[in-house]
Amino acid sequence: MHAPPVAEVQARTVTVAPRPVPLLYSVTGTVVSDERVEIGSRVAAYVRSLDVREGQRVAPNDLVATLDSKDVDAALRVAEADRARARAALHDATRDLEVSQNLFARAAVAEVQVRKARLLWEAASEALAAAEAAVDRAGAERQYVRIVSPVAGVVVARHRREGDLASPGMPLVTVESDTALLFETYVSEQRIQTISAGDAVKLQIDALGRVLEGRVLRVVPSGNPATRGFRVKISVPEGAGLLPGMFGRAQFTVGEQSAIVVPTPAMVDLGGLRGVFVVDEQDLAHFRWLRTEHAVPGGVMAPAGLEAGERIVLDPPAGLREGDRIVPPAAPPAAAAKA
Numbered sequence: 001m002h003a004p005p006v007a008e009v010q011a012r013t014v015t016v017a018p019r020p021v022p023l024l025y026s027v028t029g030t031v032v033s034d035e036r037v038e039i040g041s042r043v044a045a046y047v048r049s050l051d052v053r054e055g056q057r058v059a060p061n062d063l064v065a066t067l068d069s070k071d072v073d074a075a076l077r078v079a080e081a082d083r084a085r086a087r088a089a090l091h092d093a094t095r096d097l098e099v100s101q102n103l104f105a106r107a108a109v110a111e112v113q114v115r116k117a118r119l120l121w122e123a124a125s126e127a128l129a130a131a132e133a134a135v136d137r138a139g140a141e142r143q144y145v146r147i148v149s150p151v152a153g154v155v156v157a158r159h160r161r162e163g164d165l166a167s168p169g170m171p172l173v174t175v176e177s178d179t180a181l182l183f184e185t186y187v188s189e190q191r192i193q194t195i196s197a198g199d200a201v202k203l204q205i206d207a208l209g210r211v212l213e214g215r216v217l218r219v220v221p222s223g224n225p226a227t228r229g230f231r232v233k234i235s236v237p238e239g240a241g242l243l244p245g246m247f248g249r250a251q252f253t254v255g256e257q258s259a260i261v262v263p264t265p266a267m268v269d270l271g272g273l274r275g276v277f278v279v280d281e282q283d284l285a286h287f288r289w290l291r292t293e294h295a296v297p298g299g300v301m302a303p304a305g306l307e308a309g310e311r312i313v314l315d316p317p318a319g320l321r322e323g324d325r326i327v328p329p330a331a332p333p334a335a336a337a338k339a
Contacts, residue, residue, distance in 0.1 A: 006284070007321070010329045012314045013279050016260050016306055021296045023255040025194075029185025031205070031236065031246040033178065037151050038159075038171035039064055042144045045071060047164050052173060054158060058149040065160075065172050067145040076138040083131035086124070093117070093124035153177040156244075181242050183214060185250045186229030194254040195219060201234050205248040212240055214250070251294075260306050262290065263299040265315045275305065277313040277320060285313060285324050 045067035052064050100117040103109040157174040166172060183203055187195055195216060203212040220231040234250060236242055266276050268287075275289040290305035306312070313326060 007324045008327050009285070009317055009320050009324045011317060011320065011326050012329060013311045013326060014263065014266065014314045015309060015311050016262065016302075017308050018258045018260055020256050021259050021261060021301060022253045023257045024294055025187075025191050025252045025254045026249055026294075027185050027187060027252075029183050029234075029248060029250050031242050031244055031248065032182055032184045033153070033176035033244045034180040034182045034233075035151055035153065035177035037149075037153070037175045039147060039149060039173050039175060040169060040171045041065075041067060041147060041166035042168055043067065043072060043141045044165065044167050045069070045145060047160050047162050047166050047172070049162055050158060050160065050172070052155045052158070054155055056155045057153070058155060058175060059152050060150060061148045063146060064149050065147040065166075067147070067166055069142065069145040072138070072141050072145055076135070076142055079131065079134040079138040083128070083135050086128040086131040090121070090124040090128045093121040097121045147172065149175055151175060151177060152179075176244055178244065179238075181236050181244065182217065183234040183236050183248060183250060185232055185234070186224070186227065187219075187232050187252075189223055189228045189230065191252070191254055192219070192223075192230045195232060195252055199252065202251040203234065203236065203248055204251070205240075205242065205246055207243075207246050208241060212237055259301045259303060260308065261296055261299045262292070262302045262306070262312070263314060264295075266312050267292075267300070268316050277316050277326075278306070279311040279313060279326050283326050285316075285320060285322065285326050287322055 048066045048068045050065050052058060052062075058064065097114075097117040097120075100109060100114045104111060104114045153175040154177075155173055156176045159171045159173065160166060183201075197216050197219060199216045201214045201216060203214045204210075205212060214234040214236050216232060217235050218233045220233075223230045232250075262276060267274060267290075268276065270287050273287075273289045274292070275287055277285040278288045279285055288305055290302045293301040293303060295301075313320065
């Protein structure tokens with residue numbers, strides 16, 4: 001039996017060769033708020049009312065919570081009473097000092113008596129100053145029974161309920177800004193030296209299904225001792241529809257490498273495999289599966305499957321089969337001469 005004739009297919013070919021391409025490094029991360037505030041109480045008091053809910057938007061100085069003011073009011077009254085007593089004591093000490101000075105001027109008392117009166121006056125003056133400070137402190141605490149938001153944002157958590165005891169240092173609610181957003185990720189210790197503030201970064205946000213352009217804002221030069229990761233914060237474009245908590249990937253350019261790049265039009269899918277048609281020395285086409293990596297300008301990287309100097313078919317015709325002979329495309333006919 002005779003072998004079937006080899007079909008000839010017109011197609012262009014290209015010779016592959018290594019060329020410099022960017023070396024990319026990809027890590028996962030999360031969209032976070034750059035302004036996250038835990039709002040708490042500066043006094044110990046029971047929560048009378050929590051005036052916000054999760055998901056509610058607040059503006060600066062919006063009321064967040066109201067505390068019970070009975071203990072604070074009682075402390076203020078005690079401080080005011082102590083101040084009144086200190087004022088009366090200072091008044092008496094001032095009068096006694098004046099009397100002692102007058103008597104000493106007439107040689108009716110000894111100098112030591114004047115010194116004692118002056119010491120009592122100075123002690124009364126200091127006691128009044130302390131009482132005034134106590135009143136000021138109690139008055140300041142009185143204004144803290146109304147807790148307001150210091151920033152604009154969205155309430156993301158309520159840590160206390162009405163009737164709970166609020167203590168200094170313990171948060172009542174957490175507010176996040178949904179406008180001051182960043183992408184936060186962790187970079188391995190092997191790569192942290194190649195990343196600097198101002199570097200361009202590509203962000204792939206899964207919820208959006210598209211790539212965003214960002215820049216490195218801050219690199220925290222202190223790694224996590226457990227994961228050996230270093231925190232990196234990346235700017236995100238405004239108005240991109242992002243929300244805190246969205247998952248994504250950051251792609252950094254950390255150098256340059258030499259690799260074979262396959263033009264995108266040369267890639268074909270055959271039998272569930274993705275590869276190219278390689279042309280041998282007899283101009284016969286053979287399908288070859290490739291292991292490819294990420295896209296780069298001009299095509300995709302092919303770290304395995306091709307050798308430098310091999311020819312591949314560019315824009316393979318739909319009917320191209322294994323073993324077909326590749327011939328150059330026919331030259332377009334010359335334009336007819338004008339009469």
